[in-house]
Amino acid sequence: MLEVQAVILAGGKGTRLRPVTSDVPKPLVPIANRPLIVHQLTHLASCGVTDVTLALGYAAERFSAVEGEAERLGIALRIVVEPAPLGTGGALRWCADEGAFDDRPLLWLNGDVVASPDPATLLQLHRDRASLVTFWLTSVRDVGDFGVLEMASDGFVERFLEKPAPEETDSHLVNAGILMLDPKVLQRIPPDSAFSFEHQLLPGLVRERESLYGLFDGGYWLDTGRPSHYLAANRHVLERRVDWEPAGEMVADRLWEGPDVVRDDVTVIQPAALGAGTNLSAGARLFGRTVLGDRVQVGPQAQLEDCVLFDDVQIGDGAEVINSIVCSGAKIGRGVVLRDAIVGARAEIGDRNELRGARLWNDAYLPPSVLIVDPR
Secondary structure: OOOOEEEEEOOOOOHHHOOHHHHOOHHHOEEOOEEHHHHHHHHHHHOOOOEEEEEEOOOHHHHHHHHHHHHHHOOEEEEEEOOOOOHHHHHHHHHHHOOOOOOOOEEEEEOOEEEOOOHHHHHHHHHHOOOOEEEEEEEOOOHHHOEEEEEOOOOEEEEEEEOOOHHHOOOOEEEEEEEEEOHHHHHHOOOOOOOOHHHHHHHHHHHOOOOEEEEOOOOOEEEOOOHHHHHHHHHHHHOOOOOOOOOOEEEEOOEEEOOOOEOOOOEEOOOEEEOOOOEEOOOOEEOOOEEEOOOOEEOOOOEEEOEEEOOOOEEOOOOEEEOOEEOOOOEEOOOOEEEOOEEOOOOEEOOOOEEEOOEEOOOOEEOOOOOEEOOO
16 A cells, blocks of 8 residues: 555536536546546555545535445545635645644545546655655646646756746646645645635745656546536546446446346447446447446437436437437437537427537426527
8 A cells, every 4th residue: 555645626516517517516427437536536546545535515415425435445535524615725724624634645636537647656756856746747738728837857847837828838738636745735725714726825836946846657637627528538438548447347348338238239339338227229329439327218219429328318219419418317309419418417308309519407398399509
């Protein structure tokens, strides 16, 4: 086991992903039929990290099942609930003041990223450099939405720029929301206050040339904050680009099934994950990169591709669901076309509607043949 403790910040609302996150906290949103945070815990356990604090805020009561998953993985899980939204730094200081951390190096992960960091390598650099903060970095083409780091050849952080314009830096290395901290740095954060580690503490540490280092090892990373990224995360897990495992048993190459799946006379192109009790009617076709949750019902001649359907979704005869997200309990009528769409939980779409590039809120109802949405 690694001599390290971990904290996952999982208190945010995930507003950019609504209506997916209107009912489900973002860290509990399923990736290939497992909650995102369970994938994170599984990865930590496989790397020998078994002492984990879960910092919660929004909808903290929804995380009770995670404790059982942690126990199954051999993780000692500690749950700390912030009394109000405190930001990243404020949440970390709150956990520290609640006695969650000792003096071992602290691995911090944001609860909304799909990633495969190597904690042992990060810890080694952290110790070798006597670092106060060590960043696990990723590289992106467009740095305008990220905190960018410029580093010396030995990894020392020379400069930090928050959401820079392209002409401000040549660096494409960004803060991936995964850091190793010396816990004493948390004492620089005011207690009981909303405080951003990235915006309010980090720039000063860089200016003062504190011992900050970065590691870029090319490991997989993806932020799930936008619908297109969420769909991509599901595809990448199915395609084995990241070492996260879909739920169910792998019954064929890149095809996972839960118990009691019915799919006689159905075309299923891998990769795909089918949840327990899913029923695909004869003539239905899955054209790859599809995730169906538990008890999903798919009618005859329906066509699915590049989509994620949550539990208890019903898809009518001849419907097409392409590059879309359909949340729990939604009902999609016969002949409906969904392309680049999100359908909220328990929403009902009547027959022969078309939604292209649209979001339909939770519990909404569309009568048959009344709506075609196409922003193009």
